[in-house]
Amino acid sequence: MTNNPPRRRATIHDVAKRAGVSITTVSHALNGKGVIADATRQRVVETAADLGYSPDAIARGLRSRRLGILGLVIRPLDTLGSYQPEGVDYFLRFAGAAAVEALDRGYGLALMRDPTVGNAPGIALAADGFIISDPVASDPVIELLTRNGIAVVAVGRDIERPEFSAWLGAGTHTNTDAVIQHFLERGATRIAIVTGEDNNSWNADSELTYRAWAAECGQAPLVYHQDEGLGEAGGRALAERMLASGEPLPDAIYCLTGRHAAGMQAGLQAAGYLIPDDIMIASGSDSEQTRNSAPPITSIDLAPEATAKAAVTFLVELLDGVPDADPGADPDSDGGGDPVPPEVDYRIRDRASTRSIG
Amino acid sequence: MTNNPPRRRATIHDVAKRAGVSITTVSHALNGKGVIADATRQRVVETAADLGYSPDAIARGLRSRRLGILGLVIRPLDTLGSYQPEGVDYFLRFAGAAAVEALDRGYGLALMRDPTVGNAPGIALAADGFIISDPVASDPVIELLTRNGIAVVAVGRDIERPEFSAWLGAGTHTNTDAVIQHFLERGATRIAIVTGEDNNSWNADSELTYRAWAAECGQAPLVYHQDEGLGEAGGRALAERMLASGEPLPDAIYCLTGRHAAGMQAGLQAAGYLIPDDIMIASGSDSEQTRNSAPPITSIDLAPEATAKAAVTFLVELLDGVPDADPGADPDSDGGGDPVPPEVDYRIRDRASTRSIG
DNA sequence: TCCGGCATGTAAAACGTTTTGGGTATTTTT
DNA sequence: AAAAATACCCAAAACGTTTTACATGCCGGA
Structure with missing residues (x-):
């Protein structure tokens, strides 16, 4: 039915021209930034909708240093060399759950391999933040990312980097x-x-x-x-x-x-x-x-889903700032603002390979 | 040891200044594009290495319309609403294998949810191409992406969109x-x-x-x-x-x-x-x-790993062009250049829920 | 001596946004 | 009636690349 052959996406310029305003006004109207007459804002919004305009994430990312992608590096898979059955149960459930949670928070989740191999970090350094699952000692990935000012949250501590504190324990x-x-x-x-x-x-x-x-x-x-x-x-x-x-x-x-x-x-x-x-x-x-x-x-x-969810939550709070800015709300929090790794519940599945109690 | 507190990444300008050349020359030297004296090229390369320079993927993406990210949308998970156990066996193995294969080919793989929900395609439209697993009839995701000129490969056909041919069967x-x-x-x-x-x-x-x-x-x-x-x-x-x-x-x-x-x-x-x-x-x-x-x-x-690998291969060939440009090499190929979906082998696991033969 | 060609390098435009720092009417205040 | 304030809007810079089109210096041949 709608056999429109549109090759090119509408840009902010198209919207501006069609609405008879400047691109500044379009940007402001769409992002609720400046001070704009209601009539104008509405016209811009309608025009944008008409044209099916949505801002280009890359251009936006270039300007605002925020792409909307979280990276996930599963270190055991790097050393193992592949997603073997060993990893299926835990790590892929982890990855799936992390993806869903990231999406819920407005981010995409990109699975990446060790970005330090080869000399091309490539796309890795474009991510807004990273989750590193089970870092090795003095993990070079953590080194690379932090050196480039990219936020990192680890699942499991780096056993030779005590100063690195942004990690969640796995209990x-x-x-x-x-x-x-x-x-x-x-x-x-x-x-x-x-x-x-x-x-x-x-x-x-x-x-x-x-x-x-x-x-x-x-x-x-x-x-x-x-x-x-x-x-x-x-x-x-x-x-x-x-x-x-x-x-x-x-x-x-x-x-x-x-x-x-x-x-x-x-x-x-x-x-x-x-x-x-x-x-x-x-x-x-x-x-x-x-x-x-x-x-x-x-x-x-090990509750991979809960752990993944906690890791994403932790990372996003690190990136966006903790939403709860109400001081005194949490009497236990000393700093008040710095995110704190969430807790995850693990439990033991009691099966027949161990005797009944008593 | 290396306690460099670098906050800012080196840009192409930094390299140019340090090497005493223009940014054009740096770009050319690093990408093997223009014609440059060997001595100059070498000096640039060394300077870049010194500074730990690596091109910003976002800026590069803006200019060259190629981010280096493949999107993966698993439709049954969208309708299901979450990564339930149902999906663990097949879909997460699929996602993991797709991620590895994408990485091997120089792409990151981003798991995404249905980008048509909400009115913000957001990061989705920034991906270079998409794999849609098990599209529904007249899938709106395929519609959205193709309308925006983004390459799509489906696993399983869209049963109401016969003209869409970029899909691999699941046998x-x-x-x-x-x-x-x-x-x-x-x-x-x-x-x-x-x-x-x-x-x-x-x-x-x-x-x-x-x-x-x-x-x-x-x-x-x-x-x-x-x-x-x-x-x-x-x-x-x-x-x-x-x-x-x-x-x-x-x-x-x-x-x-x-x-x-x-x-x-x-x-x-x-x-x-x-x-x-x-x-x-x-x-x-x-x-x-x-x-x-x-x-x-x-x-x-269903060989999720093989299927994922085939899907990524197919998509990347669609994006980068089929590497094999030798005409006549494959007598079966008619078009010669258009990628063809790879084949995957499935097999039946014969177990005790069906009787022995005879 | 002049010109065409070659080898090497560069300035500037372009990609599509966001953001800064005004600018111009219109209204209000004096 | 002039000055000050307000409300609305915009031009241009900036983000870091890639790419186009041109500039420069040098050489050999006429």
Whole structure:
């Protein structure tokens, strides 16, 4: 029906000419800026609508240094090299939720790869702000962006950049304690932990928390590391290594990744051990593998959607300024104006890979 | 260590001044455009590196009408209203893979919501091109974008816009035939289909293909529809409706969505039917639910990663022109230059919800 | 000595906005 | 009636590039 072949978009000049005013007036009328006669404003608005005019985001961005795009960099995917199944459960849910939240707040969300590779940051530096998921130690991406004056919010801290404070925790400390507690309540006496090898805070802080607990209660720490990219095979291989070592096995194993946990469980079962009777297993990240192993594996639900939403909220407040400018409204806030990272609730999904309590 | 507090990015002017040349020369030297003495070019390049200069993507975009961002709109998510679990398996894997592929080709990928809602297309019209996943009939998003001269590639056709040809099939016709064939080989005599209610080509063409088969072999078509958003509950409800209707049940049911299939299977089992002995079930979209039901459900692997990659490839070729400008290289290509949608391989995952062959 | 051509470089326009700093009527005040 | 205030509007600069079209100096050939 409307077979208009319009090749060219209407510009502010077209609107100005058609409405018989200057482009300044059009800009003001449309943005509610200057002081304009009501009749004029209305005429401009109508003309703009007639012409199907909408301001060019690029030109606007050039002038006002604000493109309306948030960047998202998922560091584990950079080191992994691709969006493997490993990432599907957590990271892609994270990305999807972040996109929706960004859109709700008037931004687009662009997935980007590490902008420091190659020497062309390219489009990356055009984004208004960035979310970096699971930064590595002294993350060069954070370095690049902050050096260029771009706002950055991280999910998980940069473990070697204490001065960088714009990050949200993923509850790592609390979650690790919760899992240990969970094991203890179910009669564990010898707890081990299996982390990944990426140099990020999830791995580091989980281990730290575990070691602190071990030191406190006098248990010799049983810490294992395994490449995240190896997935279930990696978990199975580690199980075999533990069996072959001849040392007494732990009676409870906390694997951070769901795939390590699933592989570990399968490996132990293959050697004749019963889960959870002989050994209990838990995972630090719920995923399809933990939900559908036999038995299903007790896991932390990292709540990717809630975390993503919190990260976007945090970043947008950093960019636009905290809307709540009412001083004294929040007696706990000292600065009053500086945004504070929102809290996210995690919970442990209690499944059959750990014994019933009692 | 490098505690440079640089607030402002270096511009092309800074480089020009430092290198003692004009900005034109800098631009040319860096883009390999004009004809410049080698010594000069080298000096400019070094100066630029010194200053950590990289061209501002926004300014470049304004001038050259090319931002370096691809937009992705997933229509079922728009109608669904959010990134629910339903979408996790397929759509988020799709988005992730599309992002990686776009990055490999020098673009960022921005997830966007339907840009026709609200009257502010905003950032959407700044993207260089768009991928629309599963457009609805006469999709207004395609209308908006093409009217503004923005390249669009769709995954799945717009069933009421035959003139729009820049789409990749998702193998719907072939896949439907494959499932029917699969059922027949396993002794099915009364096959039903359950589609969703979104007005897209996946639903429409699956039904069309099914009806064509039914007409040809003289079976009365058994077509059911159910809201995609209802998920497993919807599948279960439909099973109950079929049971309550008093009509003879089909002995094979093809549910497009994995969740409908899982719910349908559970609903029939609850009524005492055996899967696959009494009734076989298959799904048109592999997902966690189909993999992990009891029994696991035979499904089409829609290969979201491959499809996403193909869509990005197609779009980028549309934008940049097909690199292969060698005429006669491909004897099958008639036009020679116009990009052609790439092919994607789907396959059927044969599981226990359908009987063994023979 | 003059001219055409070549090699190298540059000034300025253009992209479509937002924003600054007036300018011109009209009205109000004295 | 002149000065001051008000209300409305606009020209031009600026954002950082790319690109067009031209300028300059030098050389060799007539």
